[in-house]
Amino acid sequence: MNQAELKQPPLRRLDVDHRPSVVLGADEPLRLACGVSLGPFSVAYQTYGSLNADRSNAILVCHALTGDQYVTGAHPMTGREGWWPRMVGPGMPLDTDRYYIICSNVLGGCMGSTGPRDIDPASGRPYGLGFPVITIGDMVKAQAMLLDHLGIDQLFCVIGGSMGGMQTLEWASRFPERVFSAVPIATAARHSPQNIAFHEVGRQAIMADPDWHGGDYLIHGTHPARGLAVARMAAHVTYLSEGALHQKFGRHLQDRKVFTYGFDADFQVESYLRHRGSTFVDRFDANSYLYITRAMDYFDLAAEHGGQLAKAFHDTPVRFCVISFDSDWLFPTSESRAVVHALNANAANVSFVEIESDKGHDSFLLDVPEFFAILTGFLNGAAQHRGLTQA
Amino acid sequence: MNQAELKQPPLRRLDVDHRPSVVLGADEPLRLACGVSLGPFSVAYQTYGSLNADRSNAILVCHALTGDQYVTGAHPMTGREGWWPRMVGPGMPLDTDRYYIICSNVLGGCMGSTGPRDIDPASGRPYGLGFPVITIGDMVKAQAMLLDHLGIDQLFCVIGGSMGGMQTLEWASRFPERVFSAVPIATAARHSPQNIAFHEVGRQAIMADPDWHGGDYLIHGTHPARGLAVARMAAHVTYLSEGALHQKFGRHLQDRKVFTYGFDADFQVESYLRHRGSTFVDRFDANSYLYITRAMDYFDLAAEHGGQLAKAFHDTPVRFCVISFDSDWLFPTSESRAVVHALNANAANVSFVEIESDKGHDSFLLDVPEFFAILTGFLNGAAQHRGLTQA
Numbered sequence: 208m209n210q211a212e213l214k215q216p217p218l219r220r221l222d223v224d225h226r227p228s229v230v231l232g233a234d235e236p237l238r239l240a241c242g243v244s245l246g247p248f249s250v251a252y253q254t255y256g257s258l259n260a261d262r263s264n265a266i267l268v269c270h271a272l273t274g275d276q277y278v279t280g281a282h283p284m285t286g287r288e289g290w291w292p293r294m295v296g297p298g299m300p301l302d303t304d305r306y307y308i309i310c311s312n313v314l315g316g317c318m319g320s321t322g323p324r325d326i327d328p329a330s331g332r333p334y335g336l337g338f339p340v341i342t343i344g345d346m347v348k349a350q351a352m353l354l355d356h357l358g359i360d361q362l363f364c365v366i367g368g369s370m371g372g373m374q375t376l377e378w379a380s381r382f383p384e385r386v387f388s389a390v391p392i393a394t395a396a397r398h399s400p401q402n403i404a405f406h407e408v409g410r411q412a413i414m415a416d417p418d419w420h421g422g423d424y425l426i427h428g429t430h431p432a433r434g435l436a437v438a439r440m441a442a443h444v445t446y447l448s449e450g451a452l453h454q455k456f457g458r459h460l461q462d463r464k465v466f467t468y469g470f471d472a473d474f475q476v477e478s479y480l481r482h483r484g485s486t487f488v489d490r491f492d493a494n495s496y497l498y499i500t501r502a503m504d505y506f507d508l509a510a511e512h513g514g515q516l517a518k519a520f521h522d523t524p525v526r527f528c529v530i531s532f533d534s535d536w537l538f539p540t541s542e543s544r545a546v547v548h549a550l551n552a553n554a555a556n557v558s559f560v561e562i563e564s565d566k567g568h569d570s571f572l573l574d575v576p577e578f579f580a581i582l583t584g585f586l587n588g589a590a591q592h593r594g595l596t597q598a
Numbered sequence: 599m600n601q602a603e604l605k606q607p608p609l610r611r612l613d614v615d616h617r618p619s620v621v622l623g624a625d626e627p628l629r630l631a632c633g634v635s636l637g638p639f640s641v642a643y644q645t646y647g648s649l650n651a652d653r654s655n656a657i658l659v660c661h662a663l664t665g666d667q668y669v670t671g672a673h674p675m676t677g678r679e680g681w682w683p684r685m686v687g688p689g690m691p692l693d694t695d696r697y698y699i700i701c702s703n704v705l706g707g708c709m710g711s712t713g714p715r716d717i718d719p720a721s722g723r724p725y726g727l728g729f730p731v732i733t734i735g736d737m738v739k740a741q742a743m744l745l746d747h748l749g750i751d752q753l754f755c756v757i758g759g760s761m762g763g764m765q766t767l768e769w770a771s772r773f774p775e776r777v778f779s780a781v782p783i784a785t786a787a788r789h790s791p792q793n794i795a796f797h798e799v800g801r802q803a804i805m806a807d808p809d810w811h812g813g814d815y816l817i818h819g820t821h822p823a824r825g826l827a828v829a830r831m832a833a834h835v836t837y838l839s840e841g842a843l844h845q846k847f848g849r850h851l852q853d854r855k856v857f858t859y860g861f862d863a864d865f866q867v868e869s870y871l872r873h874r875g876s877t878f879v880d881r882f883d884a885n886s887y888l889y890i891t892r893a894m895d896y897f898d899l900a901a902e903h904g905g906q907l908a909k910a911f912h913d914t915p916v917r918f919c920v921i922s923f924d925s926d927w928l929f930p931t932s933e934s935r936a937v938v939h940a941l942n943a944n945a946a947n948v949s950f951v952e953i954e955s956d957k958g959h960d961s962f963l964l965d966v967p968e969f970f971a972i973l974t975g976f977l978n979g980a981a982q983h984r985g986l987t988q989a
Contacts, residue, residue: 224869240859241859242859246796246868252886258929267977284856297825336860339859340857340859340860362793397849398849399840399843400840400843400846400848401838401840401843401864401867403849403867403868404831404835404843404867404868405835405874407831407863407868407871408828408832408835408871410861411827411828411831411875412803412806413829414861415803415807415824415825415827415828417808434806436806437799437802437828438804439830440798440799440802441696441799444799446793449790449930451791452791453790453792455791455838456791457791458788458789458794458898458901463914466632466896467733468631468730468731469727469731470727470796470801470805470892473895474791474794474895476791476795476798477794477798480795480798480802481797481802482796496862504864506867507849510849536927543678549898556914597881
């Protein structure tokens with residue numbers, strides 16, 4: 208595995224310095240599932256806590272569709288808290304006094320890892336749709352190259368929710384010897400047709416925006432912000448449960464007592480969605496949204512193993528903790544159960560918990576005490592088996 | 599009630615002749631919920647079967663969001679079948695040998711009833727967003743004026759699914775003496791925050807399209823077809839169940855055996871959605887979509903009665919048959935149950951059926967034999983009570 212010198216791609220508009228970042232695949236490029244060889248490419252990452260002497264306490268956190276490597280602490284672009292602030296830190300479930308936490312921006316992303324915003328060396332212009340389509344497997348392979356660079360042979364744990372859970376399953380399936388334990392959360396071993404449909408709506412919203420310019424908006428000096436905001440709004444509805452929407456907003460009006468009989472955001476839920484859409488476009492790249500949703504759509508672990516999910520985990524040595532949330536209708540418990548059945552068919556070491564929460568798919572990002580307790584318990588047990596001493 | 603002469607608005611691009619249509623409110627305008635007085639205005643409608651001598655066999659069919667008055671037979675604009683072809687006709691549940699079926703295009707629509715595409719007499723230009731926001735109550739009041747025009751005092755039945763069910767509930771609540779029986783299907787007495795959220799996504803998609811021009815696209819000679827297509831696609835996903843999507847499409851690819859690793863419609867479900875979006879824009883007006891979704895959002899029968907739904911049906915003489923479908927997650931059975939509870943609190947005459955169907959919200963438009971059987975049975979019973987002789 209080649210490890211090139213740390214090298215930054217040129218800073219772009221809206222970009223900040225996403226160090227640390229490493230250039231990989233300079234000598235031996237990454238062979239992507241689509242057939243393209245990519246390299247050199249950058250992977251930007253963050254670490255929290257310290258790697259122990261025998262390099263056995265590393266946890267790889269895999270981020271979701273619109274997440275990034277800034278798991279906790281202030282985000283350098285938005286100034287807001289990372290996406291898992293109560294999960295990662297001293298004394299928290301992913302205890303930084305005990306574990307070495309790594310999170311890297313996925314390939315195809317827009318936070319410092321190579322993606323469609325970057326300059327295509329072949330043309331000297333931003334890739335746009337010239338960027339190769341990547342898969343969950345490609346993301347995981349790039350993460351494995353990062354671990355090589357960091358000198359970590361085996362992860363104590365790989366963990367993630369939603370698309371992060373897909374990467375977790377892919378890690379356990381592709382590199383079982385490099386994964387001691389795995390926690391796929393609110394996820395599935397293949398993207399359902401309903402979820403593909405929702406993604407397609409978002410992509411069409413982006414591509415319908417004239418500012419998208421066939422993906423070449425950087426060259427045109429534009430950004431398809433309106434289309435991207437609509438995509439984000441459509442997706443956001445699917446992240447919440449109906450119960451959460453009732454509880455949070457009901458039919459309450461926003462800063463008014465009567466209907467305006469117009470198309471302003473009369474209802475709080477409208478105002479909330481518009482806010483979610485408009486803040487998102489400041490921190491995310493529209494083409495990355497296309498590429499990452501596509502990677503999720505393509506994910507189908509069983510299909511890669513002759514249609515049998517059990518074969519994806521043949522004789523796996525990995526210890527699993529599979530977690531779902533009962534109000535999550537985007538990645539319902541039935542999807543997690545399918546994974547558990549496949550693991551059981553291999554007599555794998557697996558615990559499975561469906562957690563009660565009325566917060567929908569977003570539960571995995573929120574404060575759900577039972578979720579934290581279960582995770583802490585599982586990691587404690589796994590740490591004991593791994594021989595990790597208490598800090 | 600004033601009944602003006604039949605008069606056609608000028609034909610517009612893409613429009614066909616939507617006769618019969620009647621001009622109402624010429625002398626006494628319709629006072630809308632928003633406070634605006636509208637009149638004269640047109641209502642376009644279709645009838646099927648014959649009105650009997652004592653005018654007691656009329657059934658008002660209320661159409662859904664993107665429906666229209668062409669319930670059965672060839673649609674004059676698309677040439678395709680109407681939206682309820684196996685429900686309305688000789689020997690069918692709404693038996694045209696026995697009943698006189700009326701369906702009118704809702705106020706705010708785009709099939710001949712006055713809506714935002716029409717010329718604002720005050721400005722001589724198309725209304726656009728200058729059209730007053732209408733409510734489900736306004737739609738029903740306009741229908742009542744049409745019935746006055748047709749000389750029908752009491753409907754044997756009012757029936758509709760989804761937004762048509764909202765109109766059905768509004769009819770029973772507002773004009774109980776004019777409704778002998780009512781069949782609200784796959785509907786709710788108020789639009790849920792989740793459904794408002796999905797509507798808002800669709801509206802934002804339309805309004806994000808530069809061809810929308812603040813609603814004045816007719817003046818600009820454009821049509822926000824891309825935005826409207828995205829809105830339709832987003833909505834369409836919510837009309838189907840996850841099971842139906844699995845059964846219909848699964849993860850099957852469209853006309854190919856391997857991924858293209860691109861953004862074409864690789865999956866059948868994508869191709870289907872794109873088709874649904876692109877055919878819709880040929881037959882529907884974008885501003886009408888804004889207005890009609892808004893009418894649904896505003897619907898809240900309990901709120902109009904001090905927060906108590908039971909009061910909306912105080913001492914109702916109407917016979918109800920409330921129908922839901924178990925795979926409908928847009929208007930789930932719990933919404934129908936709330937209506938039934940309110941009716942029970944009035945000791946109303948109500949039957950309630952949750953029908954098993956894996957087809958989601960769209961079930962009410964599809965061939966579901968149990969649905970047809972229940973409807974036929976209910977109407978037969980009601981006809982007996984009403985003294986309608988068998989044809």
